Amino acid sequence: MHPMLKPALRRAWRGRNTVQFGVTPAHAVTLGPMDIATGSFLELLDGTRGLPLLREEARALDLSDRHVDILVSRLTEAGLLDDPSAGGVEADALRRRAETLERQRPDAASLSVVHPAPGGALRTLAARGAVRVQVRGAGRVGATIAAVLSASGVGRVDVLDGGRTEPWDVAPGGLPAASVGERRDTAARQLVRRSAIGGAPGTDRSGSATKGGEPPLSLIVVAPRDGLAVHAPDPGVAAPWLASGTPHLYAGVVEATGVVGPLVLPGGTGCAGCLALHRAELDPQWPRMLAQWQSGRRTAVQACDLGLATAVAGLAAGHALSFIDGDLPGSTGTRWETAMPLLDWRSEPLVPHLDCACGAAGHTEGELTSANAATQDTMAG
Ligand SMILES: [Zn+2]
Incomplete structure (x- = not known):
């Protein structure tokens, strides 16, 4: 030592x-x-x-x-x-890649404070290399999150989006001006590759190709270009992630409000369905309004302040990294919101809803059965 x-x-x-x-x-x-x-x-x-x-x-x-x-x-x-020599085999592998580690020194120093055991920082940093994250959305928020995760050592960052890059998608840290007109998914993939330190996506930290296909998905970051889908996330879209038990984190900008969270741990914390049920209870007009917002004519370019989008992307990426590194960040089961022009962050816990099928409210078998029975009564009536 x-x-x-x-x-x-x-x-x-x-x-x-x-x-x-x-x-x-x-x-x-x-x-x-x-x-x-x-x-x-x-x-x-x-x-x-x-x-x-x-x-x-x-x-x-x-x-x-x-x-x-x-x-x-x-x-x-x-x-x-x-201890400059602790942290195990993966940490040693990272140490041998001096150029990579040199760029990550501030990150390692930060992790050394969070993970107190000798070698804990490098062990944590090295472990990111084996992680796969999917980012859904390559607008100002999503592309920046993907770039930050890649630059932070996450081994594999997949970005999903459709269409072609528009001039207003461009953001420092996100898609570059040169990608305007290119397919968004292609541009985002290049961004992730350019941002990565030490090894292209799809390779582990030792530089060799990942064995046995894809590593399991550790996290989905839901950062759609349409911020309404973060303000009022669709339970139907999240259903497969709940079914597969995949943690997912929402982040986006709607109008002049930024949202980070909730980070949903399926069956453990409140989900999109819980949120929808709470809102409908609090405001009987909510479902009707939401349907209009979703179907109404959309202006071509949505409001999205660049400073706000960058803050949302940065905070969301930080929360994602904290989760990947083994902690439960403040967005776990909680939504963080900030509105212009004051931009103070406020949090609101998302309490699991008893009627939600996600089960986070801690259904017992009996409760589930009676809930199902109630549904069947309604259908029969
Ligand atoms: Zn739920």
């Missing part, structure tokens, strides 16, 4: 004998009591020295071997130590 204090966290003395690692409340840790000699010793924890050498240099500071061992174990327990 070559202990290294995580470079991502700034250090400051809090008073005379306590050290605070990190600036922000989300990840800052304080450690004390700590004397000046120990404080100086911390400078040696830069990943270049193994424990024997550290103990030797500590003796010059009048610190005992035992003191060093206890300090190292306390720092490790507090999630403050990384």
Whole structure:
């Protein structure tokens, strides 16, 4: 082990004998009591020295071997130590690809704060290479999400959309001006490939072709060009994803409002069907209005502020990555919304609906049966 204090966290003395690692409340840790000699010793924890050498240099500071061992174990327990050689085989493979890792250093530093075990950051980053995500929609929001996921090391990003790129689809980070007139799916595929670091889509992080066809789909990001389909997601469209148990995350812009979420974990959190049922209960006119919005004559170009679209894409990509990395981000079963011009984000939990077939409300067998019976009565009547 070559202990290294995580470079991502700034250090400051809090008073005379306590050290605070990190600036922000989300990840800052304080450690004390700590004397000046120990404080100086911390400078040696830069990943270049193994424990024997550290103990030797500590003796010059009048610190005992035992003191060093206890300090190292306390720092490790507090999630403050990384090890430049930890993380397993995949992390080692990533380390050997210096150019790729150089570009991902800020991402690795960020992950080192979130995944506290030594080597946790590189292990997490490397694991993204085996993940497949589908992005549905290649407009300003969808294409940017796909590019960010690809650039963040997600091994395979498939983008689905129809038609040809229009001038108003172009966005920095999304489809380029040169793709206007090209098929959207082709343009998006090129964007994903250009954004990828270290290996084209369809290859794993070691650069070899993925064995045995496609890796399973970890996540669908629903980012249609028509933002109404995110504001009021269609339960019918989501039915196959619920049936296959595929997690899906909604993101889009409708009029001058941005929406991120919910991230639906089928059978676990509220889904499009739950949302539709709640809305119809709250507002009896909702289904009638929605039908008009969906069928009404649509203007050729939908409202979509570029700053808002970029913020939505960035937040959605961040939530997707957090989920891919093994956490449950704040959009899990929750919708985040922001409206111009104030653009403050607000969240609203999407409570699973008892009558929804997704089962997230925790149906027991008996409840299901009575719900089915009620449906049959209605049909018979
Ligand atoms: Zn549901």
